[in-house]
Amino acid sequence: MNGNALGLIETQGLVCLINAVDAMLKAASVELASSIIKLDGGVVSVLIRGDVSSVRAAVEAGAEAASRAGELKAAHVIPRPGARVLEAFGGGSAR
Numbered sequence: 001m002n003g004n005a006l007g008l009i010e011t012q013g014l015v016c017l018i019n020a021v022d023a024m025l026k027a028a029s030v031e032l033a034s035s036i037i038k039l040d041g042g043v044v045s046v047l048i049r050g051d052v053s054s055v056r057a058a059v060e061a062g063a064e065a066a067s068r069a070g071e072l073k074a075a076h077v078i079p080r081p082g083a084r085v086l087e088a089f090g091g092g093s094a095r
Helices: 012-027 053-071 083-089
Strands: 005-012 043-050 071-079
Touching: 005 012, 005 053, 005 083, 012 043, 012 053, 012 071, 043 071, 053 071
Parallel strands: none
Antiparallel strands: 005 043, 005 071
């Protein structure tokens, strides 16, 4: 899979995030780039990666699912992230 984009979903609560991840993985050909990231106050986040159009479609589907299930905090797509960003957050190196 060409992982030249990163997508981020951040929600209030784990159940909401699980709904978002399920929708993202079903909506497009993407893969998880991180495990669940726990932040303060019950805010949780996850990263996905794939080609730019797939990540955009997946993040849109995930954001919609998260909004229905609870509180969406953030949804963002980073097309063609830098090599250092991929190393730090994308689960590997730029290919």
